[in-house]
Amino acid sequence: MDKLVILKQLKKGAEATINLSNWYGKKVVIKSRNLKKYRHPQLDEKIRKFRTIHEPQLMHEAKKAGVSTPIIFLVDTKNMLIIMEFIHxxxxxxxxxxxxxxxxxxxxxxxxxxxxxxxxxxxxxxxxxxxxxxxxxxxxxxxxxxxxxxxxxxxxxxxxxxxxxxxxxxxxxxxxxxxxxxxxxxxxxxxxxxxxxxxxxxxxxxxxxxxxxxxxxxxxxx
Amino acid sequence: MINSLNELYCLGIESTADDFGVGISTGGGKIIANVSNGYIPEEGGIHPREAARHHAKVASEVLSKTLVQAGIKSSDLDLIAFSQGPGLGPCLRTGATIARAIAAYLNIPLIGVNHSIAHIEIGKLETNAKDPVTLYVSGGNTIISAFNSGRYRVFGETLDIALGNCLDVFSREAGLKHERRIPLGAALEKLALEGKNLVSLPYVVKGMDVSFSGLLTAALNLLNQKRYRLQDLCYSLQETTFAMVCEVTERALAHTEKKEILLTGGVAANKRLQYMLSLIAKDHGARFNTVPLKFATDNGAMIAWTGLLAYKNGIVTPNEKSMVKLKWRLDRIDIPWIN
CATH class of the missing domain: 1.10.510.10 (Transferase(Phosphotransferase) domain 1)
Incomplete structure (x- = not known):
């Protein structure tokens, strides 16, 4: 997780926060599924973990189908985040x-x-x-x-x-x-x-x- | 002209489901009477025809109580509003018939009001919310809506049964009793407070919509297996279903970028749901409002107030267009009173 500098919050969605960051000198998007305090901790972890793993898999599948999606650089299920390409x-x-x-x-x-x-x-x-x-x-x-x-x-x-x-x-x-x-x-x-x-x-x-x-x-x- | 509009008296009749309610509002938004009499089934859920029979029986008593509470005579009334839908046919028709009769007798305008919109409008009036994302959760409805270009738009809803229905059926199957003035949901909430362990139930969010029927079946299966404490099941059912509607509400809030959440409907009485939504509001710098219980459950005052809003904008319902609309969506109606 070193060499990661958050430049700007792009969006605070319902489910995740999207930050524009600098990662090893490259502009990337970090999608972090933040802890939801309103949800039961067990349920919260289950939902976030499932979606963090599932999402990159499906994005990869979409690419195979010929649909453009951001390139995935890193998936981190401990911090529940995905690092991916920034689309200008x-x-x-x-x-x-x-x-x-x-x-x-x-x-x-x-x-x-x-x-x-x-x-x-x-x-x-x-x-x-x-x-x-x-x-x-x-x-x-x-x-x-x-x-x-x-x-x-x-x-x-x-x-x-x-x-x-x-x-x-x-x-x-x-x-x-x-x-x-x-x-x-x-x-x-x-x-x-x-x-x-x-x-x-x-x-x-x-x-x-x-x-x-x-x-x-x-x-x-x- | 403005002053005289504010001094109008509108009587509203609500009879979409199990409650027969009558309320009176002034044009200025002062609720001067709100009386209700609920039908309580001996067993099972609401039987529409039995509920309608109940409404017809208690109607005159509720009407006179309302006038006494307001301290006015029937001849002082300027308008009659009634909930025209959505709801149960026999119940709606009973209310509509009474409304038509009074309006004809007093020779004053009749206004058909959408029940769901009335919930939002009275909620705004009572909590001072201006432009909220509304979560309306009751025995018959689960709707997440917000105002956008002329209408209340639906940003999410249930694909099958309502949240309150899901909780009620589970409670009933678990042997909880519907006691006078203590709804099943309150009994479930009390048991859930003693729950400690989260039992895994299906979490069904599809985009902005939710679905409860599969979840209910799963919960009922677990109940019949008797493997878990009832308290834990009640707790898990609440945690899972509430998390679902909260996620959708949060999504609508993020999407619309509005700064208020309004919680209404019978399930709004649940403290756990209130707390969860207040956390979401805080997280988004929004204001959280719960509609006070007597205005969150079905009531006549909300119909009266919404009828007035419509009338002030030139909307009346002629007799020939006053038939009830069982499946009247709130996003089918233009709202001229919001700019």
Whole structure:
């Protein structure tokens, strides 16, 4: 752990703190899963340890699927931290509203292709939000935060993954959430194929109806 | 004009589930009466039709008590608000019928209110929270929401049963009794205080959503195996489920960068949950507010106050649009009273 200098806190998330640091002369990101005082110590350790080990594994799997994720340099399960490559760029969350309609569309299609590559490879991200997508300075799109990712190929899991994306769009970018989601699904179907994409879309609708207070369900059951 | 709006009296009727509540609020946000009568099943959970029968039976008594408490006559009322959904059909319809009848008799406007939004609005009124991330946890709801561009948005919710439902079913199966004024959750909380060992239960957080049904089954299986002390199981159930909703709340707080947490709903009475959330708030430099119990559980005052907010913004519900909405999501409603 020597030769590590914290330069700046990038983000204090719910689950982890992301620090920009200098490590052996290289700019890196340190993701530390801090102790959660509100959680029972045993439960806390179990959750943090599992996610610290699991996350780099899934990021590696994602790379094999052709999805850009930061390079992992070190995993430390004693201090519950991961040292990884720093991506120079901006979160999609902050970019979306600044873009022209066409550029926004392109970006969303690209997001869709990334999700499809992941899903085709049997990976579910688990927290697909625009905060977890970073566009680097060379316009390459990176997917980060695999803390809740899982290896599943089930339709249900794919549906939930995209359902969360849709809901996230509705709650943070409501002005153009519909277009964005349609574009994402377009990109998705281009990579994963129309047959599967249609099934996933149907699943998403089913998941939405399953929600506790959904008007569509009432109409359907009539 | 402002003054006269502040002097309005609105009577609110709440009947989404087991409680029949009536409250009166002034336009200025003063709650001058809040009376409630809860249906307690002889065994098992709430039977919707039995609960509705109970509401119809106690309605006139609760209504007169409310007027006495407020010290006004029915002719002084300016508005009638009622919870239009979400909730149990027979219960909702009983409240709605009463509300329509009173509004027609007094010839005053009727306002249909969303139950979940009412919980948030009364919580804000009572705790002075301005723009919180709200964790609403009760027997029927588990919702993490915050205001964003015109509406309350859902940042997380249960994918199956509500947190209170999970705790209630477990308590009932464990033989705890629903005594008058002492809810099952309180009995569980008391036992959990004597728990020492954490028993491993599934921890199910999917993105911002939570799921309790598998966890409940696992807990019930452990209960039937009789391998663990009941105290330890209650303790573990609370620790695990609360950690789940806390994680999601913290995530919503980090995502929205808001500076307040509001805890409401029946489960808000739990001291352990309150403490856990207060730690999260402290960690994020946010203010933590728990809604006082009489306004956190289902009550008529919250419906009255939210009805007023709507009315002040020109919203009334004509009779033909006053049918109840069993699955009315809070994120489907425009909120004109917040800028």
């Amino acid at each position: 760029g901006e979160q999609v969350k902050h970019i979306l509203k600044k873009l022209s309609k066409d550029k926004r569309q392109n970006l969303c299609v690209k997001i869709g292709t990334i999700v499809a590559k992941l899903h085709s490879h049997g990976i579910i991200h688990g927290d697909l939000t625009t905060s977890n997508l970073i566009l680097n300075d060379h316009h390459k799109l990176f997917l980060v935060d695999f803390g809740l990712a899982e290896k599943i190929s089930e339709l249900e899991a794919r549906g939930v993954d995209l359902h969360l994306m849709k809901r996230g769009l509705e709650s943070t970018h409501n002005q153009f959430s519909k277009d964005c989601f349609n574009d994402i699904m377009y990109g998705y179907s281009k990579v994963i194929g129309e047959t599967i994409a249609k099934k996933v879309l149907k699943k998403i609708q089913e998941i939405e109806r399953r929600g506790r207070y959904i008007e569509e369900r009432k109409i359907k059951s009539k």
